[in-house]
Amino acid sequence: YGGAYSGFGGADGEKARQLDQRFHLLKLPIARAAMAVGGSLTVFSCLLILFGVLRVPWHFPAWLLLECTLDAVVGIGLVPALYYFFHHLLEVYNSSVCKEREQLYQSKGYQGFRCSLHGAEIAAGLLGCTAVMAYLLSAGLAVKGYRTVRKLKQKPVQVYE
Secondary structure (H helix, E strand, O other): OOOOOOOOOOOHHHHHHHHHHHHHHHHHHHHHHHHHHHHHHHHHHHHHHHHHHOOOOHHHHHHHHHHHHHHHHHHHHHHOOHHHHHHHHHHHHOOOHHHHHHHHHOOOOOOOOOOOHHHHHHHHHHHHHHHHHHHHHHHHHHHHHHHHHHHHHHHOOOOOO
């Protein structure tokens, strides 16, 4: 097949490899940060589900207030994280390495190497916005759950015959 560099020979092929390597190194920090944040939020969400399954909120209603606070902090904290994500990506796409790489690939007829946001990056941003709304909604539901649990715990236990 010849790989990604099939249209290149000699010096152009070597230049394409070097530009790809430099471009990859420019995008690497934001990719690692996005994976770390995404993984951490997944673990956090799984822990909240586990605590719910174990009925921790029923035994310790104050847990719901802590959950509300954590959900609100995460939801609000995702907004600057999304800003940083797109700000860094746009810096990478406006770099001279990206522009040079784009021109080199366009000279050989390749169209998929443009210096603009790609679908996966836009989808990540949309999913991030959805996560912000989900965490803020979850914070509201935690408060509602706290009120419900307190109300139920104040009722006397009825014995059914």
